Amino acid sequence: MSGIRVENIEKLFGKAKVLTGVSLEIRDQEFVVLLGPSGCGKTTLLRIIAGLEYADKGQVWIGDREVSTLPPRSRKIAMVFQNYAIFPHLTVLENIAFGLRMQKASAERVKAQVDRAATLMHIENLLQRYPAQLSGGQRQRVAVGRALAVEPEVLLMDEPLSNLDALLRLEMRAELKRLLAESRTTTLYVTHDQVEAMSLADRIAVMNVGQLVQYDEPIRVYQEPTNTFVGGFIGSPPMNFLRLRVEGGQARIESLMLSLPTSPPGQEVLLGVRPEDLEAYSQQQPQSFPAEVRVVEPLGPHLLLTLTYEQQSLKATVPPDFNISPGQTLWLKPQPGRLCWLDPTSGQALSR
Amino acid sequence: MFSLNTRAIYVLASLLALWVIVPIFLIATLAFSDRSSVFAWPKGIFPQHFSLQTIGFFFGVEGVGRAIRNSLVVASLTLLFSVLLGAPAGYALARYRFAGADVYRVLILMTRAFPLAILAIPLAVQFIHLGLYDTPLGVALVHTALALPFAVLVTSSLFLGIPKELEEVAWTLGCNRVQAFVKVVLPLALPGLAATAIFAFVISWNEVFAATLLTLRERTLPAFLLGALNDSPLPFRFAGGFLLIVPALIFIFSVRRYLFTLWGIANR
Ligand SMILES: Nc1ncnc2c1ncn2[C@@H]1O[C@H](COP(=O)(O)OP(=O)(O)OP(=O)(O)O)[C@@H](O)[C@H]1O
Ligand SMILES: [Mg+2]
Numbered sequence: 001m002s003g004i005r006v007e008n009i010e011k012l013f014g015k016a017k018v019l020t021g022v023s024l025e026i027r028d029q030e031f032v033v034l035l036g037p038s039g040c041g042k043t044t045l046l047r048i049i050a051g052l053e054y055a056d057k058g059q060v061w062i063g064d065r066e067v068s069t070l071p072p073r074s075r076k077i078a079m080v081f082q083n084y085a086i087f088p089h090l091t092v093l094e095n096i097a098f099g100l101r102m103q104k105a106s107a108e109r110v111k112a113q114v115d116r117a118a119t120l121m122h123i124e125n126l127l128q129r130y131p132a133q134l135s136g137g138q139r140q141r142v143a144v145g146r147a148l149a150v151e152p153e154v155l156l157m158d159e160p161l162s163n164l165d166a167l168l169r170l171e172m173r174a175e176l177k178r179l180l181a182e183s184r185t186t187t188l189y190v191t192h193d194q195v196e197a198m199s200l201a202d203r204i205a206v207m208n209v210g211q212l213v214q215y216d217e218p219i220r221v222y223q224e225p226t227n228t229f230v231g232g233f234i235g236s237p238p239m240n241f242l243r244l245r246v247e248g249g250q251a252r253i254e255s256l257m258l259s260l261p262t263s264p265p266g267q268e269v270l271l272g273v274r275p276e277d278l279e280a281y282s283q284q285q286p287q288s289f290p291a292e293v294r295v296v297e298p299l300g301p302h303l304l305l306t307l308t309y310e311q312q313s314l315k316a317t318v319p320p321d322f323n324i325s326p327g328q329t330l331w332l333k334p335q336p337g338r339l340c341w342l343d344p345t346s347g348q349a350l351s352r
Numbered sequence: 353m354f355s356l357n358t359r360a361i362y363v364l365a366s367l368l369a370l371w372v373i374v375p376i377f378l379i380a381t382l383a384f385s386d387r388s389s390v391f392a393w394p395k396g397i398f399p400q401h402f403s404l405q406t407i408g409f410f411f412g413v414e415g416v417g418r419a420i421r422n423s424l425v426v427a428s429l430t431l432l433f434s435v436l437l438g439a440p441a442g443y444a445l446a447r448y449r450f451a452g453a454d455v456y457r458v459l460i461l462m463t464r465a466f467p468l469a470i471l472a473i474p475l476a477v478q479f480i481h482l483g484l485y486d487t488p489l490g491v492a493l494v495h496t497a498l499a500l501p502f503a504v505l506v507t508s509s510l511f512l513g514i515p516k517e518l519e520e521v522a523w524t525l526g527c528n529r530v531q532a533f534v535k536v537v538l539p540l541a542l543p544g545l546a547a548t549a550i551f552a553f554v555i556s557w558n559e560v561f562a563a564t565l566l567t568l569r570e571r572t573l574p575a576f577l578l579g580a581l582n583d584s585p586l587p588f589r590f591a592g593g594f595l596l597i598v599p600a601l602i603f604i605f606s607v608r609r610y611l612f613t614l615w616g617i618a619n620r
Contacts, residue, residue, distance in 0.1 A: 050520075050524055051523075051524075052520050052523070052524070071523065071528070072520070072523040072524045073523055073524070073525075073526045073527060073528060075524075077524060078524060078525065079521070079524045081517050081520070081521060083515075083517060085515065085517035085518050085520070085521045086521075087518060087521075087522075087536060088518075088540065089536075089539045089540055098522070098525050099525035099526055102525055102526035102527060102531075103526060146521075146525075150525065150526075
């Protein structure tokens with residue numbers, strides 16, 4: 001079967017270095033999500049794997065073949081493009097059947113595959129339409145269906161659900177996950193949406209300005225970010241970072257002393273803690289520190305609080321019936337097992 | 353309510369349209385009238401006696417048949433060469449960034465800045481050497497040179513309007529470059545390519561200068577008419593004039609939708 005391995009990929013557009021040495025290994029049948037801010041090079045990496053763009057340095061392997069110099073058609077991949085790219089002169093049916101027709105598949109197989117893909121993407125009743133008669137979300141589903149229909153060994157998807165409404169997206173996400181697990185397709189999936197990333201991925205690859213910054217299981221990426229970028233990028237609201245003094249090998253918040261995994265290089269250390277990992281109390285508690293409430297935002301399942309501790313802003317969530325108003329002081333108790341420690345100068349996590 | 357300005361524009365536009373349409377209308381109606389109405393003065397607005405007498409007379413004149421045949425051959429060859437040479441060049445301009453692409457684009461237009469009058473004599477001499485003088489092929493080559501800049505620029509804006517991703521998807525789905533072009537780009541470009549082809553045909557059909565200089569006996573229709581016009585009767589002139597404008601009219605009517613593309617305003 002087919003895993004994907006890219007090694008030391010560098011890509012220049014003119015003078016701009018868009019990828020600066022990306023290495024990534026995707027196991028056979030694994031579902032990897034590529035997550036990163038706009039312009040960090042996700043699409044470029046995908047296109048290099050697909051063979052639509054050539055890397056200036058580095059190699060691409062699919063299965064046990066080095067494909068760096070092969071044209072796209074020889075790489076046994078299918079790709080869903082960010083802007084759909086469905087053929088305007090063909091009906092939905094012919095769009096989905098395109099890859100199968102190129103493989104000279106039998107009429108029965110074409111029909112079976114098209115029906116399956118169309119049912120899955122909920123476009124069975126649109127098969128005779130032309131793309132101009134479809135909404136953006138419908139077009140996007142045609143594009144995904146077209147890629148699924150060829151049953152590729154490797155599926156590359158560039159934000160395939162970005163244009164669907166929240167409900168449909170939720171449903172498609174679950175169905176895609178089920179289908180791809182069933183068909184055991186190795187998948188590399190690009191998204192901006194971290195919830196999508198968390199829900200779909202076996203592993204998440206977080207990119208920033210042309211580099212891979214963390215590659216791990218979703219829960220580890222969430223709980224143990226390797227640097228402040230990952231902690232800040234993933235999670236909504238993002239991770240809190242508090243700058244604390246180091247005293248005797250421990251970090252100090254007020255009277256609370258927290259032990260560190262290793263001694264930090266400087267006099268200060270950065271505590272990374274998720275908003276939901278701060279328990280809030282209106283009375284002083286042991287193992288807690290005081291913070292002043294600035295803003296209260298009711299979000300439904302919980303209240304989102306913006307607080308300050310020694311001029312450092314932080315967020316916390318409390319149950320929706322929590323009685324609180326701006327100006328009050330709360331006592332926050334960090335969950336001991338859920339804390340990250342980072343070096344404030346480099347932003348990198350302290351080794352555990 | 354129309355403002356004064358809008359009204360003025362409409363009046364001007366109407367005058368302009370009349371200025372173009374009236375001669376065409378007169379030529380067309382008189383080409384299909386009988387002999388007496390061709391010579392009548394003042395002429396009626398509407399064709400009075402429909403008849404094929406005038407046209408029939410025209411086709412009866414010696415040399416006309418041959419000139420029309422030559423024109424057809426020359427224009428068809430021009431069409432073929434322009435599309436076969438122009439479309440690939442347009443595709444390259446649209447799809448690839450290469451050193452000198454912009455210079456190339458300007459150079460293409462520059463060929464139109466060369467007055468044919470200067471080129472004519474050396475060209476005729478060369479053609480005599482090559483054995484192309486007084487052949488439809490020779491004229492077609494010159495006409496291709498005239499039509500090619502348009503063909504290249506029009507097709508390049510045509511291909512620019514077809515997203516590259518469409519081809520790329522086709523590549524990932526198993527096409528090589530040629531297959532992707534044939535299955536995806538060509539169907540989408542076809543109407544525009546047809547317009548380009550007809551345009552080349554019309555350029556050739558109406559071209560008179562090169563055709564006159566480079567032929568002696570194998571005249572094209574415009575060259576033949578130019579030579580015969582002064583000493584031929586009125587019906588001959590009307591019928592000949594009509595035949596000259598017909599392809600252009602067909603062209604305009606068939607490509608109205610694509611005119612914007614032809615003027616180089618690609619749809620993106
Ligand atoms: N053909 C190109 N020529 C020049 N620069 C390019 C080209 N394609 C992409 N870039 C640049 O490369 C960088 C990465 O682009 P890329 O499309 O990979 O980003 P992305 O991570 O997919 O972003 P998004 O999430 O917005 O789709 C961007 O800064 C972009 O401007
Ligand atoms: Mg992108």
